[in-house]
Amino acid sequence: xxxxxxxxxxxxxxxxxxxxxxxxxxxxxxxxxxxxxxxxxxxxxxxxxxxxxxxxxxxxxxxxxxxxxxxxxxxxxxxxxxxxxxxxxxxxxxxxxxxxxxxxxxxxxxxxxxxxxxxxxxxxxxxxxxxxxxxxxxxxxxxxxxxxxxxxxxxxxxxxxxxxxxxxxxxxxxxxxxxxxxxxxxxxxxxxxxxxxxxxxxxxxxxxxxxxxxxxxxxxxxxxxxxxxxxxxxxxxxxxxxxxxxxxxxxxxxxxxxxxxxxxxxxxxxxxxxxxxxxxxxxxxxxxxxxxxxxxxxxxxxxxxxxxxxxxxxxxxxxxxxxxxxxxxxxxxxxxxxxxxxxxxxxxxxxx
Amino acid sequence: xxxxxxxxxxxxxxxxxxxxxxxxxxxxxxxxxxxxxxxxxxxxxxxxxxxxxxxxxxxxxxxxxxxxxxxxxxxxxxxxxxxxxxxxxxxxxxxxxxxxxxxxxxxxxxxxxxxxxxxxxxxxxxxxxxxxxxxxxxxxxxxxxxxxxxxxxxxxxxxxxxxxxxxxxxxxxxxxxxxxxxxxxxxxxxxxxxxxxxxxxxxxxxxxxxxxxxxxxxxxxxxxxxxxxxxxxxxxxxxxxxxxxxxxxxxxxxxxxxxxxxxxxxxxxxxxxxxxxxxxxxxxxxxxxxxxxxxxxxxxxxxxxxxxxxxxxxxxxxxxxxxxxxxxxxxxxxxxxxxxxxxxxxxxxxxxxxxxxxxxx
Numbered sequence: 242x243x244x245x246x247x248x249x250x251x252x253x254x255x256x257x258x259x260x261x262x263x264x265x266x267x268x269x270x271x272x273x274x275x276x277x278x279x280x281x282x283x284x285x286x287x288x289x290x291x292x293x294x295x296x297x298x299x300x301x302x303x304x305x306x307x308x309x310x311x312x313x314x315x316x317x318x319x320x321x322x323x324x325x326x327x328x329x330x331x332x333x334x335x336x337x338x339x340x341x342x343x344x345x346x347x348x349x350x351x352x353x354x355x356x357x358x359x360x361x362x363x364x365x366x367x368x369x370x371x372x373x374x375x376x377x378x379x380x381x382x383x384x385x386x387x388x389x390x391x392x393x394x395x396x397x398x399x400x401x402x403x404x405x406x407x408x409x410x411x412x413x414x415x416x417x418x419x420x421x422x423x424x425x426x427x428x429x430x431x432x433x434x435x436x437x438x439x440x441x442x443x444x445x446x447x448x449x450x451x452x453x454x455x456x457x458x459x460x461x462x463x464x465x466x467x468x469x470x471x472x473x474x475x476x477x478x479x480x481x482x483x484x485x486x487x488x489x490x491x492x493x494x495x496x497x498x499x500x501x502x503x504x505x506x507x508x509x510x511x512x513x514x515x516x517x518x519x520x521x522x523x524x525x526x527x528x529x530x531x532x533x534x535x536x537x538x539x540x541x542x543x544x545x546x547x548x549x550x551x552x553x554x555x556x557x558x559x560x561x562x563x564x565x566x567x568x569x570x571x572x573x574x575x576x577x578x579x580x581x582x583x584x585x586x587x588x589x590x591x592x593x
Numbered sequence: 594x595x596x597x598x599x600x601x602x603x604x605x606x607x608x609x610x611x612x613x614x615x616x617x618x619x620x621x622x623x624x625x626x627x628x629x630x631x632x633x634x635x636x637x638x639x640x641x642x643x644x645x646x647x648x649x650x651x652x653x654x655x656x657x658x659x660x661x662x663x664x665x666x667x668x669x670x671x672x673x674x675x676x677x678x679x680x681x682x683x684x685x686x687x688x689x690x691x692x693x694x695x696x697x698x699x700x701x702x703x704x705x706x707x708x709x710x711x712x713x714x715x716x717x718x719x720x721x722x723x724x725x726x727x728x729x730x731x732x733x734x735x736x737x738x739x740x741x742x743x744x745x746x747x748x749x750x751x752x753x754x755x756x757x758x759x760x761x762x763x764x765x766x767x768x769x770x771x772x773x774x775x776x777x778x779x780x781x782x783x784x785x786x787x788x789x790x791x792x793x794x795x796x797x798x799x800x801x802x803x804x805x806x807x808x809x810x811x812x813x814x815x816x817x818x819x820x821x822x823x824x825x826x827x828x829x830x831x832x833x834x835x836x837x838x839x840x841x842x843x844x845x846x847x848x849x850x851x852x853x854x855x856x857x858x859x860x861x862x863x864x865x866x867x868x869x870x871x872x873x874x875x876x877x878x879x880x881x882x883x884x885x886x887x888x889x890x891x892x893x894x895x896x897x898x899x900x901x902x903x904x905x906x907x908x909x910x911x912x913x914x915x916x917x918x919x920x921x922x923x924x925x926x927x928x929x930x931x932x933x934x935x936x937x938x939x940x941x942x943x944x945x946x947x948x949x950x951x952x953x954x
């Protein structure tokens with residue numbers, strides 16, 4: 242177990258920067274998710290932590306000690322790749338024993354630990370099989386066992402669930418969480434799936450274009466996104482965005498002028514979560530353009546004077562049909578304001 | 594309640610038609626397979642027949658001439674047997690019946706052949722294996738000059754040449770293939786294109802310069818010299834083939850091995866190497882056979898008769914006694930072809946995968 246620190250870490254491939262000067266501290270035993278779209282530098286960060294890539298500049302520290310120049314094999318890091326990367330020529334047991342070959346663990350002790358970890362991830366009956374004879378979920382458990390058998394200081398998970406089907410993903414989510422809690426190993430999960438990140442990890446780090454956008458709990462990210470990017474990336478269905486111009490204590494969106502809690506000027510973007518819009522006949526007239534039942538709730542897209550707007554209703558209450566005319570109301574406090582140029586969120590709110 | 598018995602106009606055939614459709618499908622499958630088998634037999638005949646004839650001559654020919662009657666009698670027995678087996682193969686899908694039919698046909702064929710041509714068979718043509726001066730016995734003097742060497746000297750030379758070339762090619766192509774597959778270095782693209790250009794370049798055009806070079810460095814008329822020449826000419830292609838196999842091995846397992854505690858070399862040996870095993874076997878077999886069958890370069894660069902390889906031995910035997918004793922030439926040919934044939938048979942399943950690996954390159 243270790244406390245992990247990234248200080249001003251940068252990774253360049255020639256001219257292009259894959260990771261741009263990031264700072265990050267992860268507490269001992271914490272479960273942190275790095276969330277971002279593909280190409281945002283999250284896997285590069287992971288491979289730098291593993292020691293496969295070395296940072297162009299900046300420091301990586303485990304428990305305060307700089308490990309930049311420590312080779313991957315000496316870092317005692319366990320990693321589960323998206324493809325699981327099991328060794329096809331070895332049986333499941335040999336796969337799990339592989340890391341112990343280099344850890345100076347005796348054969349008998351190794352077998353004992355392998356069986357112990359196999360029991361933890363529930364693959365005991367499969368030990369003699371070849372990876373090619375396993376299903377995706379089983380392969381994933383083997384990969385997890387192999388990463389954990391040497392009792393790593395840090396466990397890295399690279400998109401561990403993306404190759405599983407939906408129901409298995411749900412099981413493995415809880416499973417990985419359980420194993421992490423049981424072992425108390427510092428864990429970093431890299432994913433592009435916000436549900437995966439927010440359900441499994443204690444803290445979520447949102448990355449974009451090589452930099453860290455925001456770090457916080459799932460709730461922080463959802464309710465107080467630091468940037469427009471985080472606001473659009475987190476939340477499903479996605480947030481509604483409208484352009485407006487702020488002048489002093491009011492913001493103008495199309496024809497409407499809304500009062501602000503504190504002063505602001507310039508072009509702004511208003512973000513309204515679909516959940517904070519209701520069709521209770523209160524205010525803005527709109528026409529329902531699309532109805533998408535999603536099980537527990539129904540997603541509507543409506544045309545209003547501001548443009549297209551998405552909102553949801555609980556499935557049981559959903560009565561609206563395409564073409565219906567409704568009046569939409571919203572919670573003023575739920576509207577987020579962003580500076581259009583910098584993308585950063587403004588502290589000012591809309592007051593009713 | 595009565596269901597209305599209105600005719601329903603759909604494209605679905607009535608129930609009775611299913612049997613007819615199934616029958617038609619079965620017949621179509623039989624017809625397709627018969628055509629395929631007939632075609633395969635027809636195209637393989639020109640390849641099989643000369644080899645078959647070679648074997649027949651080696652066991653039947655007596656000094657002076659070739660008895661064609663044995664060949665035709667054997668064909669008259671074997672061809673119907675093959676056709677009968679094809680019919681059985683098409684008629685049934687049961688493996689047991691097919692095996693029984695094959696065994697019965699084989700037994701009948703062997704019995705018939707023994708009865709019809711058994712008297713004509715003899716092993717005298719293979720006496721070159723234990724009597725080194727057979728050419729002198731037939732022609733009273735070998736035109737190749739001096740004492741004709743024992744076939745085992747040529748066999749040993751061939752084996753030494755083929756095995757050492759295989760070893761060189763495997764070692765160099767393995768390391769080079771891995772390197773060009775995994776590492777970025779200045780001039781990598783040019784290097785890869787160079788490999789292909791080298792392979793496309795006809796090696797024969799180099800024969801005179803190579804001859805001179807070998808002469809100058811004192812390796813002319815040595816197995817080592819020919820081995821180096823052959824390995825050099827063949828290497829670019831095999832580097833490219835093995836690069837293809839390495840390209841197909843995911844980086845992930847190598848990274849994984851290194852985080853598991855392996856050095857890069859250990860990761861290569863323990864994790865990557867088992868993944869390219871098939872490619873190694875294929876390259877090894879091809880390199881061996883290629884050196885075993887080599888003629889032009891050994892003909893040019895090996896002179897002394899104690900340095901002959903099998904192809905040269907065969908050439909000189911036929912040069913000396915062709916027209917006098919076809920049987921011995923055929924027997925030497927059979928002996929020459931046997932090792933590569935056996936290698937091919939045992940490694941066939943690996944060889945067919947070489948093209949797959951190559952395509953990925």
